[in-house]
Amino acid sequence: FVDVIKVIQTFISSYPESYPIILSLENHCSHPYQSEMVRLMKLILGQSLYVSRRRSLDYLPSPESLRGCVIIKGSGNSGSNEQNQSEENLDEDEDDSESESKHGTKIIPELIEITFLQSTKFTNWSNHIRDPPYLMFSFSEPKTTRIIGEKVETSDWMEFNRRHFTRTYPAGLRVDSSNYDPLLPWSVGCQLVALNIQTADTPPLI
Numbered sequence: 001f002v003d004v005i006k007v008i009q010t011f012i013s014s015y016p017e018s019y020p021i022i023l024s025l026e027n028h029c030s031h032p033y034q035s036e037m038v039r040l041m042k043l044i045l046g047q048s049l050y051v052s053r054r055r056s057l058d059y060l061p062s063p064e065s066l067r068g069c070v071i072i073k074g075s076g077n078s079g080s081n082e083q084n085q086s087e088e089n090l091d092e093d094e095d096d097s098e099s100e101s102k103h104g105t106k107i108i109p110e111l112i113e114i115t116f117l118q119s120t121k122f123t124n125w126s127n128h129i130r131d132p133p134y135l136m137f138s139f140s141e142p143k144t145t146r147i148i149g150e151k152v153e154t155s156d157w158m159e160f161n162r163r164h165f166t167r168t169y170p171a172g173l174r175v176d177s178s179n180y181d182p183l184l185p186w187s188v189g190c191q192l193v194a195l196n197i198q199t200a201d202t203p204p205l206i
Contacts, residue, residue: 001037001040002040002044005040005041005044005045006044008021008023008045008070009044009045009046009048009070012045012048012068012069012070015068016067016068017067017068018067018068019063019066019067020050020063020066020067020068020069020070020071021069021070021071022071022073022117022192023070023071023072023073024073024074025037025072025073025074025115027074027075027107027111031106031108034107034108034110034111035108035110037111038108038110038111038114041072041114042114045070048068048069048070049069049070049072049114050066050069050070050071050072050116051113051114051116052116052134057132057133057134058133059133059163060133060134060163060164060165071116071117072114072115072116072117073115073116073117073118073119073136074107074111074115074117074118074119075107075115075118075119076107076112076115076118076119076120116134117134117136117165118134118135118136119135119136119137119138120135120136120137122137122139125153125156125157125159125160126156128160128164129156129159129160131164133163133164135164136164136165136166136167137164137166137167138166138167138168138169139166139167139168139169139185140168140169140170140171140172141168141169141170141171141174141180142171144168144180144184144185144190145184148184148185148187148188154188157188157189158188158189161188161189161190161191162189165191165192166185166189166190166191166192167190167191167192167193167194168185168190168192168193168194169194170194170195170196174196176199177196177198177199178196178199178201179195179196179199179201179202179203179204180203181203182195182203182206183206
């Protein structure tokens with residue numbers, strides 16, 4: 001972990017005008033280790049670590065204003081174990097894990113404080129269109145395809161993406177690490193389109 005954070009800071013120091021790096025945490029750690037993660041990120045990244053008063057935001061800051069910054073993405077849920085789920089589990093199509101352990105590890109307040117982009121569970125667009133802009137969703141490839149197949153839902157998703165982030169990722173059945181067409185989620189305004197970069201097929205080249 002510390003080596004990755006050092007590499008990121010080295011890059012930011014060498015290229016201070018670069019657009020922001022979004023660091024997505026796969027957090028399966030106990031509370032003491034989470035505290036150590038927070039300490040190391042603050043120590044190594046220093047002023048490059050973007051920390052915002054999320055509750056006061058009416059809109060997301062522009063990439064231009066975040067040049068040279070590192071943004072933390074993950075879960076902001078500090079509730080009970082039953083409430084906590086992995087980010088991918090927030091999309092019922094998959095069981096992969098990203099921001100929390102499948103056993104429901106609680107997130108300490110110190111880590112929530114520096115986590116700007118916060119994953120949440122999707123219910124329906126009408127419930128989320130007025131969510132604070134730092135809340136975001138992750139959708140699997142099958143769910144992405146299904147939503148875009150519905151004309152009304154596609155329109156609602158595009159409207160949501162005007163003020164919020166959405167991340168999409170390949171289907172769990174792609175055991176060969178192949179990829180889906182990124183143009184599909186891009187077409188509705190998805191900003192974070194995750195691909196299997198270890199595979200030299202066409203999508204990563206686009």
